[in-house]
Amino acid sequence: MWLGLRAILIKDIVVELRARQALPTMVVLGMLIVFILRIASESAAAGGGAPVMGAAALWIAFLFSGLLAQERSFAAEQHNGCMDGLLLAPLDAGTIYLAKLLANIILLTIFEAVVVPLVLIAFHLHVAGWGRLVTVLLLGNLGISSVGTLFSAAVQLTRTRGALLSIVVLVLLMPMMIPASFALLVLFGALPERMVGSGSFAFVGSFPAAVAYMLAFDAVFTVASWLLFGVVVEE
Amino acid sequence: MFYLVLGFCTVWVCHFAYLAVLDRQATQLRRRLEARANATPDRT
Amino acid sequence: MRRLLLALAFLLLIASTLIGLTRGQIDPLQRNILYVHVPNSVCALLCFVVVLVTSVGYLATGKQTWDLAATAAAEAGFVFATILNATGMIFSRAEWNVWWTPSPRLVTSAILWFLYAVYLILRVSLPGAQRRAARLCAVFGIVAFLDVPLVYISARFIPDIHRPNFSFDSTWQTAALMLGMAGTILLAAGLIWLRTSLLRDTLKLEQELLR
Numbered sequence: 001m002w003l004g005l006r007a008i009l010i011k012d013i014v015v016e017l018r019a020r021q022a023l024p025t026m027v028v029l030g031m032l033i034v035f036i037l038r039i040a041s042e043s044a045a046a047g048g049g050a051p052v053m054g055a056a057a058l059w060i061a062f063l064f065s066g067l068l069a070q071e072r073s074f075a076a077e078q079h080n081g082c083m084d085g086l087l088l089a090p091l092d093a094g095t096i097y098l099a100k101l102l103a104n105i106i107l108l109t110i111f112e113a114v115v116v117p118l119v120l121i122a123f124h125l126h127v128a129g130w131g132r133l134v135t136v137l138l139l140g141n142l143g144i145s146s147v148g149t150l151f152s153a154a155v156q157l158t159r160t161r162g163a164l165l166s167i168v169v170l171v172l173l174m175p176m177m178i179p180a181s182f183a184l185l186v187l188f189g190a191l192p193e194r195m196v197g198s199g200s201f202a203f204v205g206s207f208p209a210a211v212a213y214m215l216a217f218d219a220v221f222t223v224a225s226w227l228l229f230g231v232v233v234e235e
Numbered sequence: 236m237f238y239l240v241l242g243f244c245t246v247w248v249c250h251f252a253y254l255a256v257l258d259r260q261a262t263q264l265r266r267r268l269e270a271r272a273n274a275t276p277d278r279t
Numbered sequence: 280m281r282r283l284l285l286a287l288a289f290l291l292l293i294a295s296t297l298i299g300l301t302r303g304q305i306d307p308l309q310r311n312i313l314y315v316h317v318p319n320s321v322c323a324l325l326c327f328v329v330v331l332v333t334s335v336g337y338l339a340t341g342k343q344t345w346d347l348a349a350t351a352a353a354e355a356g357f358v359f360a361t362i363l364n365a366t367g368m369i370f371s372r373a374e375w376n377v378w379w380t381p382s383p384r385l386v387t388s389a390i391l392w393f394l395y396a397v398y399l400i401l402r403v404s405l406p407g408a409q410r411r412a413a414r415l416c417a418v419f420g421i422v423a424f425l426d427v428p429l430v431y432i433s434a435r436f437i438p439d440i441h442r443p444n445f446s447f448d449s450t451w452q453t454a455a456l457m458l459g460m461a462g463t464i465l466l467a468a469g470l471i472w473l474r475t476s477l478l479r480d481t482l483k484l485e486q487e488l489l490r
Contacts, residue, residue, distance in 0.1 A: 032393060155404075175387070231338060241369050242365075245362065253354075260477055
């Protein structure tokens with residue numbers, strides 16, 4: 001038994017060190033998660049506590065659930081060669097992208113409808129303005145889905161599919177998480193509407209500015225992905 | 236002083252590490268080219 | 280030619296260090312890190328611009344050299360971004376007694392490093408046809424550039440713990456910084472050039488072996 005154990009253990013480690021595929025992805029993924037949590041909960045500015053945890057929990061939950069949905073969205077097509085059929089159809093790639101994007105947005109919205117009340121109850125949070133909360137969440141949803149949909153098509157054939165998709169999407173969405181967290185913290189009453197100073201939240205400045213930043217990110221991501229999708233799927 | 240030395244050392248270490256990687260790859264490439272040049276007459 | 284370029288770059292860097300540590304010394308001592316921190320930071324960003332340009336070039340023309348140059352620029356950029364963050368952290372520790380704090384400049388610099396890291400991982404993870412992998416990396420390079428350096432540049436205009444520029448007292452100090460800047464940029468150009476031709480030769484050899 002020990003002999004077999006040792007043989008397989010050594011084989012696995014040697015294979016990993018030779019191929020160098022999973023380990024760097026794991027390391028970078030771990031660093032990214034730590035980093036995003038740090039940005040999302042800049043406790044020095046917000047004073048810590050339930051609102052900070054709640055906001056961070058919400059965005060992390062959205063990011064990873066969104067990734068799950070996006071990873072699925074092209075896996076099915078890849079299986080039976082459906083992707084080829086889809087590409088042969090008299091549609092341009094942009095249309096395929098928009099359809100996939102809408103599907104992912106709807107899935108994530110349903111998920112949000114369940115998880116947001118859960119987070120609000122679990123962390124005893126009071127929301128200042130439901131309309132604004134919905135706006136912020138939908139903007140975040142659009143950003144997460146647009147990048148995720150583009151790159152889920154890209155990483156389908158790789159061995160470390162899920163992890164690779166996560167690091168690509170997380171690193172691209174990281175800048176958006178700053179205004180997104182700021183907006184949620186304002187809505188949860190942990191930050192004032194307007195901030196001055198030198199932290200990364202003061203960088204955002206005010207609630208309308210946070211929404212504007214998110215809008216800008218969404219616009220750039222969506223338009224760029226829509227234009228570049230054809231390049232990604234074409235054989 | 237300690238931090239100054241640490242900073243400068245980091246820079247030089249990083250630069251030379253990358254150069255060393257490039258150098259190793261160049262050596263490997265040259266070795267393969269030579270091996271190929273020696274092997275070709277036999278094959279034809 | 281490339282050797283000459285690299286040798287010149289190292290001469291300039293050594294000259295910059297010598298001037299910086301003697302006539303152009305900044306008080307207190309640890310602030311002299313900025314003679315290496317600033318040029319390397321600029322190069323990290325410049326390499327990103329090169330990645331963008333070569334990625335667009337690849338998508339527009341489909342020529343492989345563009346793709347190889349993008350890889351080379353990303354690798355060099357990764358080295359410079361590592362130096363940027365490492366020296367930044369050392370400076371921050373010496374100056375403000377913390378290794379890292381979420382200020383806009385520091386956050387965006389870290390994101391820059393992450394982008395390079397993910398780009399390189401993406402490069403080695405994509406299997407199959409070379410052309411497809413190259414296209415995907417080009418797309419990532421473009422989206423990444425739209426995303427981050429814009430934030431990076433905008434962060435320059437925000438009040439921050441990190442000062443955007445130091446004011447110099449003497450021409451010696453300016454000279455040391457400028458020499459360092461020139462040396463590092465030459466070094467970056469040399470590294471990218473060297474790496475591109477190395478990649479091209481390796482690929483050519485592999486294709487011939489396959490035949």
